[in-house]
Amino acid sequence: MHFATPLVLLALIALGAGIVAYVIVMRRRRRTAAQFANPALMPSVAPRGPRWRRHVPLLFYAIALAVLVVAAAKPEKTVAVPDERASIMLVTDVSGSMTATDVAPNRLSAARVAAERFLDEVPKRIKVGAMAFNNRPRTLQRPTRDRAAVRDALRRLEPSGGTATGEAIKAALQLLRPPLKLGEKAAPAAIVLLSDGKSVTGREPVDVAKEAAKAKVPIYTVALGTPAGTIEVPRGGGRSGTVTERVPPDPETLRAVARISGGRSYAAGDADQLSAVYDRLGSQLGKKKENRDIGYLFVGGALIALGLGAASSLTFFGRVV
Known part of the structure; x- marks a missing residue:
């Protein structure tokens, strides 16, 4: 497999940077919350949070976005077709x-x-x-x-x-x-x-x-x-x-x-x-090599990931986003 517009894949770097920033922000929020309460008293003064479930929809959305970036790079596959x-x-x-x-x-x-x-x-x-x-x-x-x-x-x-x-x-x-x-x-x-x-x-x-x-x-x-x-x-x-x-x-x-x-x-x-x-x-x-666009496969995969993200958000939080 190769790409007709490979420079589009540079957008994956920005996506990766966004994921890193998200992880840093989440950790900072946990440290800030810990400064205002004794950890031993937290269960009694604050309700139990969604913990790992809050990240599941975002994970699916991030996967969908990454796959769409790959699709935008126009992936192609070389196949033998009749000449x-x-x-x-x-x-x-x-x-x-x-x-x-x-x-x-x-x-x-x-x-x-x-x-x-x-x-x-x-x-x-x-x-x-x-x-x-x-x-x-x-x-x-x-x-x-x-x-x-x-x-x-x-x-x-x-x-x-x-x-x-x-x-x-x-x-x-x-x-x-x-x-x-x-x-x-x-x-x-x-x-x-x-x-x-x-x-x-x-x-x-x-x-x-x-x-x-x-x-x-x-x-x-x-x-x-x-x-x-x-x-x-x-x-x-x-x-x-x-x-x-x-x-x-x-x-x-x-x-x-x-x-x-x-x-x-x-x-x-x-x-x-x-x-x-x-x-x-x-x-x-009587065959020749020809490049075939397979971007539609990645678009289909992105739609599946978006669907899973929406379904997990509705299940855990009662909303799509």
């Missing part, structure tokens, strides 16, 4: 290794289901786009608030070819950071990159991640699959049949891409983990 200008690109690897079944029913199907869950978590006013990549990137849907269009795009994901992660990041970056007009500010943007394999062609992913960092577009990476993942590929040399090929994920490169760009990296060994990752991302992305 309606934000855009997110879902960039999904559709290389042949995504047919591996170490994530049931296979990596690509699990990625598609999890991405749709991600759409449920992202605030409705945030634009989301979809891109697929293997040897080259392919834009399936430009950033839009139309969730049905993005879901249709995700259903068109089909596995084939190799992996060009750097090219995919570059293409997504160009979509999210088009040339700006004079005086125009870039909208918040982020890339969610899901891949299971090592980039084998095109730009180096780490080099493109540096460009993303300069453009202030964080990349959130998800390494899908397990080291034991395999696929069946045709035999070479014109021979019939297939051979089993290992397709482990490449979490090291993906972690580097996330770190350099200012994003975060995740590893998902199964479909449940992947869905959980997307749930977390959906609640994190």
